[in-house]
Amino acid sequence: MQHHHRNRHRQGQETVEENKEKRPKFFINDHVDILVEILKRLDGRSLGVAACVCRLWCTITRNDSLWEDLCFCHLSPPPSRVRSIVVALGGYKRLYMACVRPVRSRLGKVRGASWTRDEAQLSLSLFCVDCYERLGGVEGSNSSTGRLVGESSASSLMFLCKPVNV
Amino acid sequence: MKRGHHHLRPNPDPFTVGNSSLCGGSTTGKAKMWEEEAVQQDCGMDELLAALGYKVKTSDMAEVAQKLEQLEEVMCNVQDDGISQLASETVHYNPSDLSTWLESMLSELNPPPTFDPVVAAGTAAAAAATLDDSFFGPAESSTLTTLDFDNNNKKHKQQILEEASCSDYDLKAIPGKAIYSQKTQTHDSSSSTQNNVKPEKRLKSTSGSHSDIFPPTAVASYGIPAESTRPVLLVDSQENGIRLVHALMACAEAVQQNNLNLAEALVKQIGFLAISQAGAMRKVATYFAEALARRIYRIYPQNPLDHSLSDVLHMHFYETCPYLKFAHFTANQAILEAFEGKKSVHVIDFSMNQGMQWPALMQALALRAGGPPAFRLTGIGPPSHDNLDHLQEVGWKLAQLAETIHVEFEYRGFVANSLADLDASMLDLRPSEVEAVAVNSVFELHKLLARPVAIDKVLSMVKQMKPEIVTIVEQEANHNGPIFLERFTESLHYYSTLFDSLEGSVSSQDKVMSEVYLGKQICNVVACEGMGRLERHETLTQWRNRLGSAGFAPVHLGSNAFKQASTLLALFAGGEGYGVEENNGCLMLGWHNRPLIATSAWKLANKTTPVAH
Numbered sequence: 007m008q009h010h011h012r013n014r015h016r017q018g019q020e021t022v023e024e025n026k027e028k029r030p031k032f033f034i035n036d037h038v039d040i041l042v043e044i045l046k047r048l049d050g051r052s053l054g055v056a057a058c059v060c061r062l063w064c065t066i067t068r069n070d071s072l073w074e075d076l077c078f079c080h081l082s083p084p085p086s087r088v089r090s091i092v093v094a095l096g097g098y099k100r101l102y103m104a105c106v107r108p109v110r111s112r113l114g115k116v117r118g119a120s121w122t123r124d125e126a127q128l129s130l131s132l133f134c135v136d137c138y139e140r141l142g143g144v145e146g147s148n149s150s151t152g153r154l155v156g157e158s159s160a161s162s163l164m165f166l167c168k169p170v171n172v
Numbered sequence: 173m174k175r176g177h178h179h180l181r182p183n184p185d186p187f188t189v190g191n192s193s194l195c196g197g198s199t200t201g202k203a204k205m206w207e208e209e210a211v212q213q214d215c216g217m218d219e220l221l222a223a224l225g226y227k228v229k230t231s232d233m234a235e236v237a238q239k240l241e242q243l244e245e246v247m248c249n250v251q252d253d254g255i256s257q258l259a260s261e262t263v264h265y266n267p268s269d270l271s272t273w274l275e276s277m278l279s280e281l282n283p284p285p286t287f288d289p290v291v292a293a294g295t296a297a298a299a300a301a302t303l304d305d306s307f308f309g310p311a312e313s314s315t316l317t318t319l320d321f322d323n324n325n326k327k328h329k330q331q332i333l334e335e336a337s338c339s340d341y342d343l344k345a346i347p348g349k350a351i352y353s354q355k356t357q358t359h360d361s362s363s364s365t366q367n368n369v370k371p372e373k374r375l376k377s378t379s380g381s382h383s384d385i386f387p388p389t390a391v392a393s394y395g396i397p398a399e400s401t402r403p404v405l406l407v408d409s410q411e412n413g414i415r416l417v418h419a420l421m422a423c424a425e426a427v428q429q430n431n432l433n434l435a436e437a438l439v440k441q442i443g444f445l446a447i448s449q450a451g452a453m454r455k456v457a458t459y460f461a462e463a464l465a466r467r468i469y470r471i472y473p474q475n476p477l478d479h480s481l482s483d484v485l486h487m488h489f490y491e492t493c494p495y496l497k498f499a500h501f502t503a504n505q506a507i508l509e510a511f512e513g514k515k516s517v518h519v520i521d522f523s524m525n526q527g528m529q530w531p532a533l534m535q536a537l538a539l540r541a542g543g544p545p546a547f548r549l550t551g552i553g554p555p556s557h558d559n560l561d562h563l564q565e566v567g568w569k570l571a572q573l574a575e576t577i578h579v580e581f582e583y584r585g586f587v588a589n590s591l592a593d594l595d596a597s598m599l600d601l602r603p604s605e606v607e608a609v610a611v612n613s614v615f616e617l618h619k620l621l622a623r624p625v626a627i628d629k630v631l632s633m634v635k636q637m638k639p640e641i642v643t644i645v646e647q648e649a650n651h652n653g654p655i656f657l658e659r660f661t662e663s664l665h666y667y668s669t670l671f672d673s674l675e676g677s678v679s680s681q682d683k684v685m686s687e688v689y690l691g692k693q694i695c696n697v698v699a700c701e702g703m704g705r706l707e708r709h710e711t712l713t714q715w716r717n718r719l720g721s722a723g724f725a726p727v728h729l730g731s732n733a734f735k736q737a738s739t740l741l742a743l744f745a746g747g748e749g750y751g752v753e754e755n756n757g758c759l760m761l762g763w764h765n766r767p768l769i770a771t772s773a774w775k776l777a778n779k780t781t782p783v784a785h
């Protein structure tokens with residue numbers, strides 16, 4: 007796809023016209039439904055890369071449903087309530103980036119390996135805790151306390167991060 | 173020099189002879205022999221040495237030998253050019269007065285005796301090995317040390333008194349010397365624990381100021397060679413680790429026997445030894461030393477902590493290691509299973525803190541088949557000192573989250589100094605047909621054991637609440653025995669394991685905070701007594717007995733909880749040591765097979781008939 011895209015740019019005006027005369031050119035960007043189908047099947051890293059290709063692709067990859075499949079593709083379709091909860095807590099993309107990806111890599115899961123319901127449930131719980139931490143203080147609360155909580159907040163998932171070799 | 177003594181040729185340059193043998197190997201044996209000869213001879217000049225032009229009084233022989241040993245050690249380790257002039261073939265001072273010559277040599281070599289713990293700590297870190305093994309297996313290595321020194325002891329016991337009145341310079345030189353050898357240690361960059369420098373030929377104390385600090389015999393009874401007031405080279409960390417443990421135990425025993433002078437001296441020694449260690453052992457030893465010092469000097473830590481500080485510490489502890497997460501997840505699983513099919517649930521949390529346990533439960537309730545129940549939460553916490561209602565803030569945050577995930581939520585916070593101050597009627601309980609109740613306590617119940625009446629009152633209050641399930645998470649250790657020494661030993665083992673498990677964590681700031689958090693517990697266990705001593709941990713077996721006799725029956729935590737806990741532990745980096753263990757329906761989290769915390773679940777033993785109380 008990327009090659010195709012680049013080719014399009016490389017081709018000069020004349021070649022484009024020539025090709026148009028020869029046969030109908032297939033631009034994937036004209037067929038968004040196919041594009042979506044393809045992107046659905048990519049893994050996380052590739053999706054991230056795809057998001058950098060062009061504006062259209064960026065918009066498409068922002069669509070949470072792509073990431074949903076990534077998170078729960080190997081599980082039997084979860085109840086629709088999961089979707090509403092995940093969306094409310096920040097969306098599938100966040101869930102994937104913050105929890106699912108580090109959890110799966112920690113547990114040594116290869117893409118395609120079975121991803122048990124327990125592990126999915128655990129990721130979701132950790133995600134929930136993380137969201138809870140990110141909730142700020144309430145208006146009217148003492149700012150110093152709020153700040154303290156805010157400073158130390160959102161690091162309950164720190165243990166999932168790789169240690170940085172300073 | 174010692175070898176030279178036996179192979180002496182009349183050599184105009186005694187220094188070269190000395191030099192060649194000085195750079196030789198360990199000469200403990202030779203020194204011993206030399207001293208034997210010295211003891212045998214009468215007072216007056218030593219004949220053999222006199223023949224070579226060295227005038228040494230027989231009575232001074234031991235002293236001279238010691239100084240020569242020290243000199244040898246220092247010179248063997250010299251790598252920089254600091255004293256290279258000594259290694260060359262020049263005579264500096266009149267060697268016929270051996271004693272003064274040695275003194276001047278040694279004082280030249282020693283930098284000013286300021287004990288720089290930073291340097292020592294840094295170099296100690298460089299020369300470290302894991303002390304976990306050495307701690308748990310002192311028996312094997314300690315026999316080695318005692319063997320080496322037993323013979324020396326017998327000779328030296330007579331000479332100790334003589335040596336004790338040695339010139340002051342010896343004692344001042346110790347810290348400086350220790351530093352000096354350690355600096356060269358880093359140049360060596362030896363990675364083994366058995367360093368190039370010979371292990372201390374004689375064990376000496378570094379507490380350094382008086383020669384009458386403690387009678388050597390008292391310490392010798394613990395299997396340590398008799399300690400005189402001579403300097404020690406703190407270079408071999410493994411042996412120091414063992415000595416450190418011995419010193420800690422000795423100090424605790426001294427405190428137990430109310431021998432505070434001895435304890436005081438030992439505490440100082442522990443401080444020095446602790447610095448020579450690295451990693452978990454150093455931190456644990458430092459905290460225990462501090463706690464012992466507080467106990468000896470009666471400087472008790474002020475209890476109540478600033479609320480925000482304790483919150484921060486608690487949060488960091490939550491993030492760094494799996495203990496709290498394990499507790500929360502396993503308890504939540506039990507509560508979730510108990511609430512199956514209920515339309516309206518009420519959780520009473522004795523350990524509210526920041527409410528980190530409840531988002532996960534709410535999310536699990538939201539996702540359960542049949543939709544979420546109406547969720548009511550009552551949080552109980554200690555009073556705060558800054559006029560803020562922390563409990564209420566936590567409640568607001570939870571309410572926000574609940575709204576996000578569409579769970580009907582109700583919250584009430586109660587402030588209480590102690591759980592025993594509460595009464596079931598205060599809690600606005602609804603009839604059990606309408607609402608299912610769960611009681612949750614994470615690391616809170618042991619605080620009630622200071623007053624035996626308190627725990628009974630709280631347990632009967634819990635029974636009055638008619639809970640579906642009671643989840644209790646407690647430390648798996650007995651820190652509540654009547655005898656101080658036993659408590660000390662137990663807690664030393666427990667917290668060493670705990671600190672060890674923290675070593676693998678990612679962020680160093682988090683780690684430090686968690687260690688401070690645990691350090692406060694250590695302080696409480698060791699230094700406080702009576703009502704002040706809140707950290708009265710008891711083992712699972714003890715809790716089982718207590719709860720059984722109070723009218724509760726155990727509920728087995730299912731395999732779901734086990735699997736979830738195992739998965740959680742697998743996520744922790746550096747966490748290969750963590751393990752979940754199932755113990756008669758309870759789950760225990762341990763580090764390298766030493767269980768550290770235990771989660772258990774309980775229900776009322778007899779639900780149908782009223783419990784006679």
